Amino acid sequence: MDVAIHNLVKTYNKGEVNAVDNVSLGVAKAELFGLIGPDGAGKTSIFRILTTLLLPDGGTATVNGKDVVKDYKLIRREVGYMPGRFSLYQDLTVEENLGFFANLFGTTIQKNYDLIKDIYVQIEPFKTRRAGKLSGGMKQKLALCCALIHRPVVLFLDEPTTGVDTVSRKEFWEMLKRLKAQGITILVSTPYMDEANLCERIALMQNGKIMSVDTPPKIIQKFPTALYAIKASAMGRLLVDLRQVDFLASCYAFGEYHHITFKPGKEGEQQTLVQLMNAKGHDDVEIKRIEPTIEDCFIKLMN
Amino acid sequence: MKQFLLFVRKEFYHVFRDRKTLLLLFGMPIAQILLFGFALTNEIKNSKVVISDQARDEASQQIIGRIEASRSFDIERVAMNQAAVESAFKSGKIKLAIIFPANFNEDLMHHHNAKIQIIADASDPNTASTLTSYASAIIMDYQKDLLKTYSLAMNIHTDVRMIYNPELKGTTNFVPGVMALVLLLVCVLMTSVSIVREKETGTMEILLVSPFNPVLVVVAKAVPYFFLSLINLTVIIILSVTIMEMPLNGSVVLLYFESSLLILTALSLGLLISNNTDSQQTAMLISLMAMLLPTMIFTGFMFPVENMPKPLQIISNVVPSKWYYIIVKSIMIKGLGLRAIWKETVILGGMALVLLLISFKTFKTRLQ
Amino acid sequence: MSDEVVIKTEKLTKKFGDFVAANELTFEVHRGEIFGFLGANGAGKTTAMRMLCGLSIPSSGSAKIAGFDVYKQRDQIKKNIGYMSQKFSLYEDLTVLENISFFGGIYGLPDKRVREQARTLINELGLGKEADKLVGSLPLGWKQKLAFSVAIFHGPKIVFLDEPTGGVDPVTRRQFWDMIYDAASTGITVFVTTHYMDEAEYCNRISMMVDGVMKALDTPANLKKQYKAQSMDEVFFELARGAKRKAD
Numbered sequence: 039m040d041v042a043i044h045n046l047v048k049t050y051n052k053g054e055v056n057a058v059d060n061v062s063l064g065v066a067k068a069e070l071f072g073l074i075g076p077d078g079a080g081k082t083s084i085f086r087i088l089t090t091l092l093l094p095d096g097g098t099a100t101v102n103g104k105d106v107v108k109d110y111k112l113i114r115r116e117v118g119y120m121p122g123r124f125s126l127y128q129d130l131t132v133e134e135n136l137g138f139f140a141n142l143f144g145t146t147i148q149k150n151y152d153l154i155k156d157i158y159v160q161i162e163p164f165k166t167r168r169a170g171k172l173s174g175g176m177k178q179k180l181a182l183c184c185a186l187i188h189r190p191v192v193l194f195l196d197e198p199t200t201g202v203d204t205v206s207r208k209e210f211w212e213m214l215k216r217l218k219a220q221g222i223t224i225l226v227s228t229p230y231m232d233e234a235n236l237c238e239r240i241a242l243m244q245n246g247k248i249m250s251v252d253t254p255p256k257i258i259q260k261f262p263t264a265l266y267a268i269k270a271s272a273m274g275r276l277l278v279d280l281r282q283v284d285f286l287a288s289c290y291a292f293g294e295y296h297h298i299t300f301k302p303g304k305e306g307e308q309q310t311l312v313q314l315m316n317a318k319g320h321d322d323v324e325i326k327r328i329e330p331t332i333e334d335c336f337i338k339l340m341n
Numbered sequence: 342m343k344q345f346l347l348f349v350r351k352e353f354y355h356v357f358r359d360r361k362t363l364l365l366l367f368g369m370p371i372a373q374i375l376l377f378g379f380a381l382t383n384e385i386k387n388s389k390v391v392i393s394d395q396a397r398d399e400a401s402q403q404i405i406g407r408i409e410a411s412r413s414f415d416i417e418r419v420a421m422n423q424a425a426v427e428s429a430f431k432s433g434k435i436k437l438a439i440i441f442p443a444n445f446n447e448d449l450m451h452h453h454n455a456k457i458q459i460i461a462d463a464s465d466p467n468t469a470s471t472l473t474s475y476a477s478a479i480i481m482d483y484q485k486d487l488l489k490t491y492s493l494a495m496n497i498h499t500d501v502r503m504i505y506n507p508e509l510k511g512t513t514n515f516v517p518g519v520m521a522l523v524l525l526l527v528c529v530l531m532t533s534v535s536i537v538r539e540k541e542t543g544t545m546e547i548l549l550v551s552p553f554n555p556v557l558v559v560v561a562k563a564v565p566y567f568f569l570s571l572i573n574l575t576v577i578i579i580l581s582v583t584i585m586e587m588p589l590n591g592s593v594v595l596l597y598f599e600s601s602l603l604i605l606t607a608l609s610l611g612l613l614i615s616n617n618t619d620s621q622q623t624a625m626l627i628s629l630m631a632m633l634l635p636t637m638i639f640t641g642f643m644f645p646v647e648n649m650p651k652p653l654q655i656i657s658n659v660v661p662s663k664w665y666y667i668i669v670k671s672i673m674i675k676g677l678g679l680r681a682i683w684k685e686t687v688i689l690g691g692m693a694l695v696l697l698l699i700s701f702k703t704f705k706t707r708l709q
Numbered sequence: 710m711s712d713e714v715v716i717k718t719e720k721l722t723k724k725f726g727d728f729v730a731a732n733e734l735t736f737e738v739h740r741g742e743i744f745g746f747l748g749a750n751g752a753g754k755t756t757a758m759r760m761l762c763g764l765s766i767p768s769s770g771s772a773k774i775a776g777f778d779v780y781k782q783r784d785q786i787k788k789n790i791g792y793m794s795q796k797f798s799l800y801e802d803l804t805v806l807e808n809i810s811f812f813g814g815i816y817g818l819p820d821k822r823v824r825e826q827a828r829t830l831i832n833e834l835g836l837g838k839e840a841d842k843l844v845g846s847l848p849l850g851w852k853q854k855l856a857f858s859v860a861i862f863h864g865p866k867i868v869f870l871d872e873p874t875g876g877v878d879p880v881t882r883r884q885f886w887d888m889i890y891d892a893a894s895t896g897i898t899v900f901v902t903t904h905y906m907d908e909a910e911y912c913n914r915i916s917m918m919v920d921g922v923m924k925a926l927d928t929p930a931n932l933k934k935q936y937k938a939q940s941m942d943e944v945f946f947e948l949a950r951g952a953k954r955k956a957d
Contacts, residue, residue: 075878076849076850076876076877076879076881077876078849079878174750174751200876201750203749203750203904204749204904204906204942204945204946205749205945205950206750208946229875229876231879232942244878273911274890274894290879290880291883291907292907293906293907293910293911293940293941294910294929294940294941333879336878337879340878340879341880
């Protein structure tokens with residue numbers, strides 16, 4: 039395991055806040071691992087402990103076989119870290135930032151250029167522009183280059199896609215896949231559930247606890263009941279009416295469709311449901327069975 | 342109007358819920374009133390005076406008796422030769438010397454014409470003027486009493502000599518103090534703010550998670566300010582020497598060396614402050630409060646340290662600018678060399694070293 | 710949703726020197742509509758919103774917000790709208806009650822009404838026990854819901870929401886949208902930007918800004934037909950892919 043965490047605990051405010059509550063997980067070599075969860079789930083605290091910036095209050099953690107407390111100096115040589123807010127020097131140019139970070143790690147831009155080439159060519163036209171004047175997507179790419187410039191063994195990316203538009207996000211994940219193919223272990227955190235599918239394995243986190251760790255398909259397999267999608271022409275009203283149906287166990291809006299589950303023993307009631315909705319004046323009611331998404335699983339685990 | 346009051350009420354909430362700033366807001370004025378009201382004064386008290394009584398006769402003993410009885414003087418030594426008097430002035434231990442020549446009594450009683458020499462350290466012209474006035478007044482009084490007793494005019498001529506600053510220029514007091522202030526302020530403020538800015542923007546996190554010792558990154562920050570301060574120093578010296586007629590009697594190299602020590606101290610202080618603060622605003626506040634006030638009060642250029650009550654004099658010993666001030670005056674005004682100020686240099690250098698060590702040791706290698 | 714037009718712009722433009730941040734925007738929004746204002750970062754969304762909120766003066770073109778002219782009646786506009794963003798919503802060092810009272814009073818509501826409405830609101834949100842706690846101590850989801858309620862506290866005609874659900878857990882996100890639906894049903898127009906494409910589906914109509922120009926304006930269903938897409942995600946991708954400014 040490149041990253042191994044056992045019963046990790048981190049509290050703030052003299053024990054009042056359980057930021058990390060007995061977390062255990064492992065990340066294998068060259069794995070693309072996602073920590074999925076909303077703000078306050080504990081993702082940043084875990085990252086900071088793994089990158090040796092914070093001391094845990096309980097439990098142990100190792101990165102590339104080294105202990106985060108005792109061997110922190112060694113770990114700091116070998117990991118790449120991209121904290122939230124893409125910490126870059128705003129008044130240095132793209133080139134200067136990259137050069138600085140290369141120097142910081144005792145290497146040169148040329149030495150590991152092959153690793154960052156695909157990413158860097160996209161921002162190279164702007165290499166004399168100050169980092170502060172780049173768009174969110176550009177900053178993200180530059181920060182990634184700076185984190186990779188020394189060819190780290192493990193790459194920690196804390197919410198790298200927050201505040202970035204959809205297109206840039208997709209490109210970013212493509213870059214991560216190529217990096218993984220080069221043998222770099224990558225640990226990413228994100229609040230976006232749709233990005234979970236892009237990881238090899240994920241951990242769903244909420245309130246400092248891990249709710250589930252597995253590959254996305256397996257987590258989806260573990261969804262306990264059948265899931266259905268239903269839509270009609272007036273979605274807002276449909277949601278209200280569905281919530282009043284007593285044989286439905288859950289009902290959540292999911293964009294174009296609402297996702298519903300039936301109470302145990304009531305799975306066969308789909309047509310009854312359609313009739314009920316028609317009776318309430320809904321047109322074009324459509325219902326179908328679907329495979330759950332990670333978000334469905336997350337919501338199920340939250341309750 | 343009502344909306345305005347709503348805003349006012351909200352602002353009250355903000356102010357009272359920020360405990361740290363509140364402490365400063367209420368604490369500072371109280372400290373200032375106490376200090377300025379009770380401790381700091383321009384009044385001359387307990388100035389150290391050396392009396393060289395080469396006459397040891399009746400008249401000189403009487404005058405010395407009266408001087409001793411005066412509250413303003415603290416007679417350090419009695420009976421010294423010329424060389425001893427000179428070295429006492431050089432070491433800054435005395436502010437005034439009164440020299441009675443041999444045969445003082447005879448000159449006075451039989452020739453009706455005696456001379457007393459008064460030498461004052463005019464590197465602090467205010468103190469020098471005041472002290473010589475006090476001494477002269479006491480001697481005049483004695484002369485008047487002689488007139489009453491003997492109904493004969495007996496002339497005691499006081500030969501006043503202001504050394505180090507014969508023209509009694511006020512700049513000699515001020516300029517060294519301003520030098521200390523400028524060097525300290527710029528270095529402490531800029532260094533602490535610059536380091537804390539890294540914390541605020543988040544780049545400090547990345548610096549920490551790297552093989553490079555982050556303390557060295559911080560030292561790298563201090564280097565530009567070191568050179569900037571030397572340039573500042575040069576400008577002040579040039580201006581004060583050319584425009585304000587400040588003397589520069591000693592070694593310039595020594596001056597720069599000593600100034601570098603003060604700069605080092607200031608940079609370490611800046612680092613120390615940044616180790617313990619997380620926001621640029623706090624760093625700025627502390628730098629200004631912690632630097633400006635003690636420097637102005639305890640350096641000795643606005644209020645002579647000897648005039649302060651004992652506890653404050655002791656406090657002034659830990660203020661680096663106090664020692665720098667003595668050193669600069671010794672070099673620029675008195676033209677002295679390292680041999681005369683080695684003690685102060687060691688103290689200043691020691692402070693720089695200790696502060697440097699403490700700030701390195703307390704540098705946080707982690708975020709909490 | 711009614712036919713009454715609450716936002717009407719005609720070739721609304723904002724230039725910064727030579728750079729055209731928002732280019733001749735022309736559109737209408739109706740009362741009670743949930744209008745999704747999408748676009749990549751740097752596309753000109755924020756610039757456009759600031760003009761609509763009366764925060765910045767357009768370079769050319771015209772607009773009427775809640776019936777008030779965007780050049781001459783900016784103060785009136787501000788009184789009739791609400792605003793909430795991800796970056797700032799409430800004062801962290803004031804309590805829940807203090808925040809509500811403050812913002813209610815600022816918008817000119819009489820004291821008695823503020824007090825009553827505040828109590829109702831706190832109960833509705835289930836924040837009864839937290840009324841006197843500092844907002845900074847609330848979890849993010851609660852803060853966002855409270856911030857939204859405060860933004861519509863004074864009954865504005867339009868409420869502008871700038872990425873209100875960023876970083877929030879999926880359940881709270883949906884509760885938030887329940888609140889948006891409720892507000893819209895009472896006649897408040899909701900002008901919302903978001904990066905969640907499923908949320909785009911909840912809107913009555915969507916507009917997409919690309920390189921400062923409004924490239925699409927239609928219902929989600931029509932847009933999907935037009936671009937032959939299965940989801941709003943794909944529509945967005947189609948439209949944003951060719952953008953030049955995203956590489957800026």
